[in-house]
Amino acid sequence: MQHHDQLAVLNNNESLILKLVHLHRLIKHHHPFVERIALALYDDATDVVRTFVYSGEQSALNHYQAKLADCYSLQEMASSQQPRLENDLSVFKDSHHRHALQIYKAGFRASYTLPMLWNQRLLGFVFFNAKTEGVFTEACMQELDVIGHLLSLVLFNEMTNVCTLMATLRSALDLTHSRDPETGNHLERMSRYSRLIARTTADRFGIDDHFIEHVFLFSPLHDLGKMAIPDSVLLKPGKLTEQEYQVMKGHSEVGLTLIDKLLVNYGLDGVGYINMLRNIVLHHHEAWDGSGYPFGLSGEAIPVEARIVAVADVFDALTSERPYKAAWSNADAFAKLKQLASVTLDPDCVAALLSNEAEIVDIQRSFEERKFG
Known part of the structure; x- marks a missing residue:
């Protein structure tokens, strides 16, 4: 039986957006609740985190930017260099945590986020968003970790x-x-x-x-x-x-x-x-x-x-x-x-x-x- 390499598109001279859309399509075969994947870049000169590319429907998070200093959860990730799971974003609906509140207002109810790093330097973040709470299991996050690191490498390239x-x-x-x-x-x-x-x-x-x-x-x-x-x-x-x-x-x-x-x-x-x-x-x-x-x-x-x-x-x-x-x-x-x-x-x-x-x-x-x- 001939095996089809589903990640071969990563070797092509395609745009980052097309590669992201392809990976999102693959993820949805196993985890259909992942409605949006986005990459945000960090500008250390101005401390600004801003949306770079995304796959999924239009949302209020498009063209979004904020100071890292104003985003508590992102600051924690940047400092710890560890991912963060929020399986119930409704807890942030009345909070002052700017970034989590923006995700909630955009209609998402769960989020898994990884910092993108290169030689300990923060490049930005990968966001996996879902409209249903409680959907990110340990097995799911292990798969998303692989995709997140792949996206970091594609972005870095x-x-x-x-x-x-x-x-x-x-x-x-x-x-x-x-x-x-x-x-x-x-x-x-x-x-x-x-x-x-x-x-x-x-x-x-x-x-x-x-x-x-x-x-x-x-x-x-x-x-x-x-x-x-x-x-x-x-x-x-x-x-x-x-x-x-x-x-x-x-x-x-x-x-x-x-x-x-x-x-x-x-x-x-x-x-x-x-x-x-x-x-x-x-x-x-x-x-x-x-x-x-x-x-x-x-x-x-x-x-x-x-x-x-x-x-x-x-x-x-x-x-x-x-x-x-x-x-x-x-x-x-x-x-x-x-x-x-x-x-x-x-x-x-x-x-x-x-x-x-x-x-x-x-x-x-x-x-x-x-x-x-």
Whole structure:
């Protein structure tokens, strides 16, 4: 009798989401009560846990994020590095335990959670959720432990490929920023503004948490092509001449060429969401009214990831100090973004950023501007 390897899909060059959906399907053959599996990532720079990918029906937990410090049960798991079983979530319906309460409000009544670790470092968590209480037995959890560790390895493999790509491109970007007056913290802030905009507009644009995370990962690379711009243009303190401006405008297409060469040279062309990276680099200077470059695209013809990054980049440029300008206040920058909405910037992306002032301030505190001089 020929045996069919049901885990062979893990060896394929499929996305993490497809692999998760396949594993969920296998689990439901034995444990049909497992309604949802989700992977959440941990960002130690901001102490934020956020949904990355999931399998199961839509729920209030999609696009969810919270501070680890505000989630008692997740904190305990991170500290002990041990899984946690909650076979009756109804005990949390009136509690102040934020994460458990969110799961209960989403309609789930039992949950089994494993921390994802690599060399003792917390990567995030795997959640197995059920809508019936008391269903997670010891035998069931032993099977889920295997699946959870498999998912951790698949996630680590995907993130390693992305990190290799990012390290390669960031090294090139560092050469640019050793010449360009923008700071490294600019990239940290604008990438988190990008994620904030993407998360807030997710339902409007029909994007999922996997997409949102890659916007965050790839947004710092938007100006990669500037490394090919001459110092006489890149570092000019005054207004550029028309000829110099045409040279500067070329950085978008130069950046795309650099990315494609590096992808081939390092064998990374199979990394997921590569077209998103290309779109961000090529189109982040397109304008809502069609006045941008390199192709004069307008409105929704501009890829959504580029529209998101454009708003994040403009806002941080306005609120950051440079050798040639003082930092604008958030209030003044908000007013300017409102002026630019529906002119050069996507109005939905502008509204999304402006609706999250508290998170903006939190990001600014976490990644303060370094002083020049």
